[in-house]
Each structure stands twice: as structure tokens, then as C-alpha cells.
Amino acid sequence: MRKWLEKIFMSETDSLLIQLFRYGFVGGAAFVVDYGVLVLLTEVFGVHYLVSATISFILGLITNYLLSISWVFNKRTMGSRWAEFIVFAAIGVIGLGLNALIMYLCTDKMGIHYMLSKIISTIIVFFWNFFARKFLLFKANK
Numbered sequence: 340m341r342k343w344l345e346k347i348f349m350s351e352t353d354s355l356l357i358q359l360f361r362y363g364f365v366g367g368a369a370f371v372v373d374y375g376v377l378v379l380l381t382e383v384f385g386v387h388y389l390v391s392a393t394i395s396f397i398l399g400l401i402t403n404y405l406l407s408i409s410w411v412f413n414k415r416t417m418g419s420r421w422a423e424f425i426v427f428a429a430i431g432v433i434g435l436g437l438n439a440l441i442m443y444l445c446t447d448k449m450g451i452h453y454m455l456s457k458i459i460s461t462i463i464v465f466f467w468n469f470f471a472r473k474f475l476l477f478k479a480n481k
Contacts, residue, residue: 351413355473358411362469365406373399400431412477423476430471434464 347357376395380386404427417423438460445456
């Protein structure tokens with residue numbers, strides 16, 4: 340049992356399923372940072388919600404990147420960390436656009452309640468972010 344837990348949580352791995360599992364935790368942590376900073380800046384410090392949302396998105400993205408490179412993905416395809424982060428961020432921004440598009444289509448065009456639209460969008464964008472990052476930035480060279 341200990342070896343199994345160590346393999347899932349501690350060891351470097353190229354296993355797609357283990358990386359996907361870990362990425363779920365990373366996404367959750369990034370969401371907590373994003374949402375927490377949004378609420379803190381807007382509600383406590385009175386910052387306009389769009390400014391707060393921008394700052395919180397950037398901090399959530401940085402959290403996601405740092406946890407992803409230290410815990411989820413151990414192989415790299417780019418030599419420059421700055422270039423890698425820019426591509427990582429671009430994938431995240433595309434995910435943000437997909438989120439808006441999917442929510443619009445589900446809610447405004449298909450009549451699905453926005454909360455369910457958000458769940459559908461979150462699932463799709465989660466897989467987009469994971470697989471785009473896995474295969475564009477962190478694929479194992481074989």
C-alpha cells in the first residue's frame with residue numbers, strides 16, 4: 340500500500356493517469372488561489388471585480404504552473420522557463436476563452452442553466468488544459 344501511495348503522490352512519473360490525477364489537485368489548488376484572491380481583493384480591499392479577476396487569474400495561473408512543473412510533469416520540451424511559461428499561459432488563456440464560449444453556447448443557445456453550463460465547461464477546459472500542456476510542453480521524449 341505504501342509503495343502504491345508513494346507512486347501516486349511522491350515519485351516522478353510519466354503515467355498519464357497519475358499525472359491526470361495529480362493535475363486535478365493542482366487545478367483545485369489554483370482555483371482556491373484564484374477565487375480566494377478575487378474575493379479578498381474585491382470584498383475586503385474594494386478593488387473593482389474585473390481588476391481583481393485579472394490579478395487572481397494571473398496568481399492562479401502561476402500557482403498552476405509552479406505545482407505542475409514540480410509535481411505533475413517531470414519531462415520538459417522547452418529549454419527556456421520563460422518561453423515555457425508563456426506557452427503554458429497561452430494554453431490557459433485559450434482555456435479561458437473556451438470556458439466563455441462553452442458557457443455562452445450552453446446557456447444562451449441551448450437554454451442550459453448557467454451553473455450547469457459552468458460545470459460542463461470546467462470539465463472540458465480541464466481536459467483541454469491538461470492534454471495541451473502534457474503534449475505541447477511536458478511530453479516524454481521516447
